[in-house]
Amino acid sequence: MTIRSVLTGTGSALPKRAVSNAEMAQMVDTSDEWIVERTGIRNRYIAGEGETTSTLATEAARKALIAAGLDAAKIDLIVLATATPDQTFPATATIVQHALGCNGGIAFDVSAVCSGFLYALGVADSMLRTGMAKRALVIGAETFSRILDWDDRTTCVLFGDGAGAVVLEARDSDEADAPGILATRLHADGAHACLLYVDGGPSTTGTVGKVRMKGREVFRHAVTNLADVLREVLDDTGLTADQIDWVVPHQANARILDATARKLDLPPEKVVITVDQHANTSAASVPLALDTAIRDGRIQPGHMVMLEAMGGGFTWGASLIRI
Numbered sequence: 537m538t539i540r541s542v543l544t545g546t547g548s549a550l551p552k553r554a555v556s557n558a559e560m561a562q563m564v565d566t567s568d569e570w571i572v573e574r575t576g577i578r579n580r581y582i583a584g585e586g587e588t589t590s591t592l593a594t595e596a597a598r599k600a601l602i603a604a605g606l607d608a609a610k611i612d613l614i615v616l617a618t619a620t621p622d623q624t625f626p627a628t629a630t631i632v633q634h635a636l637g638c639n640g641g642i643a644f645d646v647s648a649v650c651s652g653f654l655y656a657l658g659v660a661d662s663m664l665r666t667g668m669a670k671r672a673l674v675i676g677a678e679t680f681s682r683i684l685d686w687d688d689r690t691t692c693v694l695f696g697d698g699a700g701a702v703v704l705e706a707r708d709s710d711e712a713d714a715p716g717i718l719a720t721r722l723h724a725d726g727a728h729a730c731l732l733y734v735d736g737g738p739s740t741t742g743t744v745g746k747v748r749m750k751g752r753e754v755f756r757h758a759v760t761n762l763a764d765v766l767r768e769v770l771d772d773t774g775l776t777a778d779q780i781d782w783v784v785p786h787q788a789n790a791r792i793l794d795a796t797a798r799k800l801d802l803p804p805e806k807v808v809i810t811v812d813q814h815a816n817t818s819a820a821s822v823p824l825a826l827d828t829a830i831r832d833g834r835i836q837p838g839h840m841v842m843l844e845a846m847g848g849g850f851t852w853g854a855s856l857i858r859i
């Protein structure tokens with residue numbers, strides 16, 4: 537008997553306040569033209585008072601449970617990816633668990649920054665396939681605005697806040713074309729930690745710190761690493777790029793998405809793009825984009841969907857799912 541983790545519902549949540557590039561240009565020396573041309577970003581959402589990583593995560597999780605037709609009490613595993621937890625501890629996953637009222641199962645956070653959702657998905661998939669749990673919520677949620685240096689135009693225009701969630705259910709899947717996660721590959725290379733990091737932390741400065749990034753170098757590594765990991769997942773599954781219906785990438789920069797798709801000969805119309813509306817929401821970006829494309833009807837049951845992300849660490853990964 538083969539157990540597969542089947543995606544049965546998705547949900548997402550955004551803060552109330554939308555912030556345009558024009559508004560950003562009133563805060564720092566930038567322009568709508570520069571941001572659109574270099575990144576594709578036109579808008580981002582910024583959390584206000586009372587909106588936290590856990591409140592956004594809980595809203596996204598509730599919507600995913602409704603889409604799956606599942607009562608929260610049935611969830612026995614929550615894996616939440618974030619670099620901006622409500623508190624250093626407890627894990628934000630436990631706060632979400634309590635808010636949903638499904639106390640007693642497993643709940644923990646995963647820290648892999650922009651690749652966090654891919655890491656969380658890989659961990660949850662492994663736990664479902666080994667029988668440690670039956671029904672999981674995998675969440676990516678961030679309030680990155682709270683760790684941005686609002687005087688640094690090279691970073692503050694790039695990021696936004698939000699959350700996305702998926703429900704995964706362990707199902708017997710002996711048929712070859714059964715839905716579920718087919719393959720996941722994850723990587724990290726700590727040699728590049730200095731290119732994208734936060735300049736604080738509980739054990740070093742005793743402060744939360746702010747995001748620092750050498751954007752151009754990150755860009756270069758991102759295109760190479762993402763193309764390589766996508767090829768690995770295709771090799772694992774014996775599929776070719778033309779058999780992929782949709783690519784749902786981490787939404788950091790429209791130019792990275794174009795360059796990666798070109799390297800693999802993937803037509804741009806197969807790439808789901810939300811960076812224009814959400815900006816870079818770190819661990820939330822892949823599930824936010826996935827939920828968007830499922831709800832607007834682009835992604836349909838039976839479709840082959842490739843998720844991919846790259847972020848601080850560096851960390852990167854990809855996962856192929858039959859919906």
Ligand code: UT7
Nearest residue numbers: 566567570574650689690693751752754755758788789847
């Ligand atoms: O999510 C994790 C992964 N993160 C990423 O993948 C981000 C990857 N990197 C990028 O997306 C791009 O490198 C950026 C969007 C961050 C920057 O784009 P770029 O084309 O690499 O620009 P650059 O850093 O080479 O900067 C070009 C110029 C500089 O001016 P000089 O030195 O040429 O005079 C910057 O000072 O643009 C200037 N600049 C800005 N100008 C207006 C930098 N930020 C801004 C800004 N507004 N916000």
